[in-house]
Amino acid sequence: MTSTAPADQPDATLVVTRPAPGVVLATMNRPRRLNAITVRMFAELEALAASLALDDSARVLxxxxxxxGFSAGYDLDEAKELPxxxxxxxxxxxxxxxxAxxxxxxxxxxxxxAVNGPAAGGGFSLALAADIRIAAPTATFVASFVRIGLSAGDLGLSWLLPRVIGSGRASEIAxxxxxxxxxxxxxxxxxxRVVPAEHLLDSAMxxxxxxxxxxxxxxxxxxxALQHNLEIGSYAAAIEFESRGQVLLTRTADMAEALAAFVEKRPPEFTGH
Structure with missing residues (x-):
């Protein structure tokens, strides 16, 4: 696998492919601009999320x-319009x-x-919105909002970054x-983890x-449960939420299949039901 978008879709802002069953790969496709995000790309990311929310065949994005580059943040050509x-x-x-x-x-x-290069501003926020981040040695992360008169409270960065790396480190970086x-x-x-650039997508895969x-x-x-309990107010409330999930899952066919496969010493065949 490579980290470039398919050559037959050179004008796409966001190229979406299915490299393996259950796996969706979204490639930001503005390499000449280090994948700087435009209004159009934000709209395409929002549309992708909406479509995947209804797609039972999608298991990982x-x-x-x-x-x-991963994404250099908001495109400066569009940023000139903001004032x-x-x-x-x-x-x-x-x-x-x-x-989005x-x-x-x-x-x-x-x-x-799969962070293959600079993740700046909104690109940093997008990386933080993921559940797992894997980086190439060329990856960098920067929230330089304060350098251009803006706040690091942008697109969830001020909420996510302290929860990922701790308040003190997040404050120093921001x-x-x-x-x-x-x-x-x-x-x-x-x-x-950090892996060689040529193995980044393979590692993510x-x-x-x-x-x-x-x-x-x-x-x-x-x-x-992991996301909900980042926002919950107490250990007891977190456990109560977890318990509800576990009870519901014991009612599924997949739970019965997992137990049967364990007893029969074979791989389980999950259906999502």
Missing amino acids: MITGAGR HLTAIDMLERQEGAAR LVGIRALRIPVIA LTGRTVRADEALDIGLVS ETATAIVGNSPSGVKFSKR
Whole structure:
């Protein structure tokens, strides 16, 4: 596998392919602009999330960038327009971007970000919206909002980053606007692992394949519990939420199949029911 978008779709802002059963690969396809995000790309990300929410065949979403970048953030050509927009127009544009990232994060299926290069601004926020981040040595992460007169409270970054790496580290990165390189990202838990660039998508695919091999319902309920309990107020409330999920899953055909397969010493055949 390669990290470039298919050559037969050179004008696509977001190229969506199915490299393996159950696995969807979305490639941001503006390599000459380091995959800087436009209004159109945000709309396509939102549409992708909406379509996957209704697609029972999709089990994992992988997101990467074409060429040498993950995403350089909001496209500067479009950013030049921002000071001239009315407050209402700016709010509509911001809310459109927010809907895209909320939609990606809210997917019932796991999302893996294969970060092949710079992830800046909104690109950093998009990587954070994924459940798992795998990086190439060339990956970098930067929230440089404060350097251009904006807030790091953008597209969920101020909520997600402290929960991923801790409040103190998140504050230092956001308030200085400095760049975090791949080795540091691994040290602080921002990414799960760093692999050679030529193996990045293969490594992400290995993770996706491992997920696809598990119970679909079990994976979805696990993601739901992990996300829900980031926002819950107490240990007791978290356990209560977990208990409800476990009770529901014991009623599924997949649970019975898993137990039967264990007894019969064979791989389970999950159906998602």
